[in-house]
Amino acid sequence: MARIDLQNLGHSYTPNPRSDTDYALKPMTHVWEQGGAYALLGPSGCGKTTLLNIISGLLTPSEGRVLFDGKDVTALPTEARNIAQVFQFPVVYDTMTVYENLAFPLRNRGLRGPAVDARVREIAELLDLTPDLKRRGRGLTADAKQKISLGRGLVRPDVAAILFDEPLTVIDPHLKWELRSKLKALHRALDLTMIYVTHDQTEALTFADKVVVMHDGRVVQIGRPDELFAKPAHVFVGHFIGSPGMNVLPAEVAGRAAKIGGHVIPLGRAYPPLNGGEKIEVGVRPEFATLAPAGTGVPVRVTRIDDLGRVRIAKVELSGLPMAATVPENLSVTGDEASLTFDPSMIHVYANGSLVEGEAA
Numbered sequence: 001m002a003r004i005d006l007q008n009l010g011h012s013y014t015p016n017p018r019s020d021t022d023y024a025l026k027p028m029t030h031v032w033e034q035g036g037a038y039a040l041l042g043p044s045g046c047g048k049t050t051l052l053n054i055i056s057g058l059l060t061p062s063e064g065r066v067l068f069d070g071k072d073v074t075a076l077p078t079e080a081r082n083i084a085q086v087f088q089f090p091v092v093y094d095t096m097t098v099y100e101n102l103a104f105p106l107r108n109r110g111l112r113g114p115a116v117d118a119r120v121r122e123i124a125e126l127l128d129l130t131p132d133l134k135r136r137g138r139g140l141t142a143d144a145k146q147k148i149s150l151g152r153g154l155v156r157p158d159v160a161a162i163l164f165d166e167p168l169t170v171i172d173p174h175l176k177w178e179l180r181s182k183l184k185a186l187h188r189a190l191d192l193t194m195i196y197v198t199h200d201q202t203e204a205l206t207f208a209d210k211v212v213v214m215h216d217g218r219v220v221q222i223g224r225p226d227e228l229f230a231k232p233a234h235v236f237v238g239h240f241i242g243s244p245g246m247n248v249l250p251a252e253v254a255g256r257a258a259k260i261g262g263h264v265i266p267l268g269r270a271y272p273p274l275n276g277g278e279k280i281e282v283g284v285r286p287e288f289a290t291l292a293p294a295g296t297g298v299p300v301r302v303t304r305i306d307d308l309g310r311v312r313i314a315k316v317e318l319s320g321l322p323m324a325a326t327v328p329e330n331l332s333v334t335g336d337e338a339s340l341t342f343d344p345s346m347i348h349v350y351a352n353g354s355l356v357e358g359e360a361a
């Protein structure tokens with residue numbers, strides 16, 4: 001396994017990029033630690049596959065370098081990078097048994113004898129494939145085949161990294177959760193560097209120690225799932241993670257207060273006067289904006305209440321600005337007049353989409 005350094009790495013599919021918009025991947029510098037479980041998360045077209053293909057060696061970046069454990073691999077082809085890959089669709093040899101399929105990547109690297117047998121049985125056990133070891137690939141379900149593909153990716157103990165490209169796409173929904181938890185357990189047991197590409201926040205948040213959120217060719221935040229939730233570094237992260245996502249409202253901010261639609265809302269941190277032509281917004285997740293009886297907080301108009309089972313979410317308007325807020329269990333809402341109360345420590349300030357760090361008290 002390896003530490004992966006991306007140094008000023010960028011990629012444009014057009015030969016002479018002139019502006020930011022010509023880059024599928026805008027130049028970035030990041031370190032991905034050895035042994036980490038990373039998820040690359042972002043909507044379609046944000047550059048996930050481009051980045052993954054650069055790491056795997058399928059694509060040579062137009063700018064910058066990729067290092068594995070300090071060694072420059074930018075110009076090396078996939079075969080010379082010592083990585084394993086698991087794709088969306090199973091790669092399984094139908095005429096081979098499950099055992100032979102799992103042993104294939106080891107034998108292909110010249111391994112023979114008891115070492116192969118021990119590793120194949122270890123991986124089969126971890127993936128609950130032991131009872132199927134003698135069965136042929138042909139005739140297995142798509143789920144079972146993808147499990148074997150995962151096993152083939154995980155079987156080599158010496159790989160620099162394992163790259164998963166949306167590996168659970170073809171998996172039955174009820175099995176997805178199980179396989180995701182299994183992958184996480186495998187990561188702990190095998191101590192491998194894993195990079196998992198997905199556009200699904202649940203997949204990313206349940207699999208990864210660190211989630212790399214991409215938007216429009218940039219990495220906008222790398223963080224633990226709880227960090228992405230509590231302190232989104234960019235309004236995009238706030239929108240994309242969480243359901244419903246973070247409320248983002250235009251505001252004027254100075255000192256320890258934000259003015260939103262004419263109402264003054266106290267903040268948990270202090271800010272210098274912000275303007276300078278930048279777009280200033282505050283972000284607050286529905287979990288930290290609570291509906292309250294009229295006259296007890298910032299006045300809002302309730303437009304709808306959705307019962308999501310575990311929580312109720314109110315759609316409200318604050319001076320005409322639409323927002324979502326949590327409805328406390330014991331609050332009965334009658335009519336459309338209500339108030340909002342906020343947790344000031346969980347209100348964030350953004351300038352042109354990026355988080356502004358305030359000063360703590």
Ligand SMILES: Nc1ncnc2c1ncn2[C@@H]1O[C@H](COP(=O)(O)OP(=O)(O)OP(=O)(O)O)[C@@H](O)[C@H]1O
Binds near residue numbers: 045
């Ligand atoms: N071979 C290519 N030639 C030109 N443009 C490309 C090529 N591959 C991707 N792009 C463009 O680069 C941008 C990033 O695409 P990429 O496939 O990396 O995104 P993605 O996040 O993986 O999306 P998806 O989840 O749909 O695969 C997109 O605008 C895409 O149209």
